[in-house]
Amino acid sequence: MTKYIQYIFLLLVVSINNIYAQSEKKATNNDEMIFSNDQSIENWLKENKIPTLGLGIIEDGKLKEVKVFGEIKKGISAPNNTYFNVASLTKPVTAMVALRLISLGKWKLDEPLDQYWVDPDLANDPRHKKLTTRIILSHQTGFPNWRWMNTDKKLNFQFDPGTKCQYSGEGFEYLRKALEKKFQKSLDQLAQELIxxxxxxxxxxYIWDQNINESRFAIGYNKEGQPYPTEKRETANAADDLHTTVEDYGNFLISVMKGKSLKPEIFQEMVKKQVKVKDDLYFGLGFAMYDLGNGNYALSHSGSDPGTRCIAFLLPNSGKGILIFTNVDEGQKxxxxxxxxxxxExxxxxxxxENR
Structure with missing residues (x-):
């Protein structure tokens, strides 16, 4: 994994590069055998010590397949409606809440957020006036990923907002607080209503409430097979810890692909190359964007927390996509x-x- 990607994306794409760099070989006949039937996939997962895999396949703009493999607990097969903690795949949902509000004319993409929220740590730094929804959704805030990574545990600007890209969960939390202040509703309430x-x-x-059936939750594991405690948030985090199923998130991705509930000009802003990461890789609004050539592109986001590795890709021009959920530290392999x-292709x- 390159140092540049590690610095910018942190938890977002660390899982991608770790595994993609392992091999440049094309798929072999043995690889095809893995996908010949469900039992072959189950065997492959056991070989790789993947307790549970959630897989969603999108074709022609429709969720063609929803499958969950493995066991939710020893001896009990995981159901297709298994709950997964999808870590940073939370961020695209938060992005769509904001973009939906913009499409409704209730929020502005380039309006400074300081009239709604100023973090106390930044009150004396005038650069907070430069923060907008566009800058946050394209990861140009200048924030660290999380303030606790700083020696003093305080939020700060590591560069001027809008000048370059650096992946930040803090940015999404900043946006959450601004949205909640203006609309006097929690993020989970806004998401329920809009998405x-x-x-x-x-x-x-976003939160762990009485509606979650814990018997359907895929507990996270480390690479030694030891379980992690389950994170049960009582308040929403705009960047992390969404709980969802393959079918729910797959349908969400299809709505993103088709620009449902977004004005055409807002959809175009979402898929616009807002900031360059490296050759043929950019950030749009809420998603990374791969330029595949000849007008073709892919939208992507991943999630990586202890006990979860997940990733999604969308190809809007062809209507194809894939969603992968796993519940183990080495799920990226x-x-x-x-x-x-x-x-x-x-x-x-x-x-x-990714390998460049």
């Missing part, structure tokens, strides 16, 4: 074969960009 209810995402929530098998191009 979850319209898309019938009944198994998706199965990404490459899945992406090449289901996304074909486009998947290979994505890997080539």
């Amino acid at each position: 979850f209810q319209p898309l019938k995402m009944n198994d998706t929530n 199965i990404y490459e074969k899945l992406i090449i098998h289901y996304l074909g 486009d998947g290979k191009k994505i890997l080539e960009i």
Whole structure:
């Protein structure tokens, strides 16, 4: 993994590069055998010590397959409606809440946020006046990923906002506080009204409440197979710890791909190259964007927390996509074969960009 990507994306794409750099070989006949039937996939997962895999396949703009493999607990097969903690795959949902509000004319992409929220740590730094929704959704705030990574545990600007890209969960939390202040509603309430209810995402929530059936939750594991404590948030985090199912998040991705509930000009801003990361890799609004050539592109986001590795890719021009959820620290090691098998040549191009 390059130092540049490690610095910018931190938890976002660390899992991608760790595995993609392992091999540049094309899919072999043995790889094809893995996907010949569900039992072959189950065997492959056991070999790689993946307790649970959630897989969503999008074709022709529709969620064609929803499958969950492995066991949710010893001896009990994981159901297709298994809950996963999807870590930073929370961020695209938060982004769509903001973009939906912008499409409704209730929020502005380039309005300074200081009239709604100023973090106390930044009150004496005039650069907070430069913070906008566009800058936050394209990871140009200048913030660290999390303030606790700083020696003094305080939020600060590591460069001027809007001058370059650096991945930051703090930016999304900043946006949450501004949205909540203006609308006098919690982020989870806004998401329910704007995203979850319209898309019938009944198994998706920022918070752990009485509606979550814990018997369906995929507990996270470390590489030694030891379980992590389950994070049960009582308040929303705009950047992390969303709980959802493959079907719910797959339907969310389809709505993103089709620009549902967004004005056309807002959708175009979402898929615009807002800031360059490296050759053929950019950030749009809420998603990383791969330039695959000839007008073709992929939108992507990943998630990485203790006990969860997950990733999603969308190809809006072809209507294809893939969603991968795992519940183990080394879940990323199965990404490459899945992406090449289901996304074909486009998947290979994505890997080539990552390996540059």
